[in-house]
Amino acid sequence: MEQPSLPDVFDPRIHAAGPPHDAFRALRDRAPVAWQEEPALLGWPAGPGFWAVTRHADVVRVLKDPGTYSSWLGATQIRDPDPADLPFIRRMMLNQDPPDHGRLRRTVSRALTPGRIGRFEATARVRARRLLLAAREAGGTTDLVGAVTDEYALLNLTDLLGVPAADRDLLHTWTERVIAYQDPDEPPVLDARGNPVNPRSPAMLAEMFAYARDLAAHKRKHPADDLMTALATGGLDDPEREMFFFLLTVAGNDTVRSAAPGGVLALAADPGERRRFWRGEVDTATAVEELLRAHPPVLSFRRTAARAAELAGTRIAAGDKVVVFHGSANHDERVFADPHRLDLGRRPNPHVSFGDGPHVCLGAHFARLQLRLFYEELRAVCGEVELAGPPRRLVSNFINGLKTLPVRLPAP
Ligand code: HEM
DSSP states (O other): OOOTTOOOOOHHHHHHTOOOHHHHHHHHHHEEEEEEOOOOOOTTTOOOOEEEEHHHHHHHHHHHOTTEEESSSOOSSOOOOOOGGGHHHHHHGGOOOOTTHHHHHHHHHHSSOHHHTTTTTTHHHHHHHHHHHHHHHHHHHEEEEEIIIIHHHHHHHHHHHTGGGGHHHHHHHHHHHHSSSSSSTSOOBOTSSSSSSSTTSSHHHHHHHHHHHHHHHHHHHHHHHSSHHHHHHOOOOHHHHHHHHHHHHHTTTHHHHHHHHHHHHHHHHHHHHHHHHHOOOOOHHHHHHHHHSSOOOOOOOEEEEOOOEETTEEEETTTOOOEEHHHHTTTTTTSSTTSOOOOTTOOOOOOTOOOOOOGTTTHHHHHHHHHHHHHHHHHHHHHHHHSOOOOOOOOSBOOEEEEOEEEOOOOO
């Protein structure tokens, strides 16, 4: 297990300084399955350490083999859950393995059809246009995150779920609590003994669950063409529905909130590709994939070895934590030619930003739709976006979040 001189990719502050591409490359080349220490930091206690998986082929292998690399045993976050919370956390499909996972996934997929998603297109397009126009007309330097992309992602999600738009701030607060728990702007909630409370524990989620219950009751009386109506009327029991509401609130929100400004950051930083994009020389759907490759909203997902295994020549013991790093796999030179060059026409583009295997993102269709519309409207409403300063990044080893992105949005 001793690999002393290998770079650290655990500390969330490293990711907040920008993607640690040099560290990832060193790991891919020298130790594609590398032991990482998990010291106490940012108010959170130490953990037992984990294996960091950084090559594309190995990331895909882990994600496609739930029999060896379980989502259920220790759930899917790097930090170990409190053992007392595990049964609760395992009610979420994200934290299950086949075959149980398949039952929940099939039920939910039936409610998340491309047909239902497609019905949001017109509204999302108008929304993107309205937000971008308002930001452009304000003139000067704009924070794209605060003025446009946070609101865009949140309101699209409220449409899908059937949450009243006026309650979007609640969704925002709940997401921040779960996602930003390592960030100094979001200080941890402490228990009676002064220890930080895990944001995914039942205590921290009670308010959100009560909301999901009330919303489901409301939808039974007032059905509408939305996901909560579909889920309130078939297939899931109450705890499953509440957990799914939680999963969607976080998975469907923070990821798009990261992808939209992250894509603009990548675009604005590359004048050649930016020009090609604004001249309409690239297919937007293809460009969306490349921008997701360059800026993966999810930094890592965790599995736990269900049995002893060997990965890239490294022996992994049953019970070890195994963590895949999507941003590293997306820049693996074994798969992507010139991986640090932004190529908006890149095809094929087997990035893993949506994961792979049985848990591959269930909202990918909705995410792609939102991003395509956002970039199409950006090009229609604004001229070439210019960066007006560096972004402020979320302190997290899970979500590649941008807290602010100062830009200038000229008229076309
Ligand atoms: C660009 C945006 C998005 C990215 C990059 C993304 C990424 C991911 C990734 C990497 C996973 C796999 C988790 C794992 O391996 O354990 C996942 C799962 C999931 N995502 Fe997304 N996601 C995005 C948007 C969305 C949206 C908009 C929704 C819903 C509206 C959504 C719903 C889900 C759900 C329900 C799962 C769990 C699937 C399962 O456990 O079978 N995601 N997502």
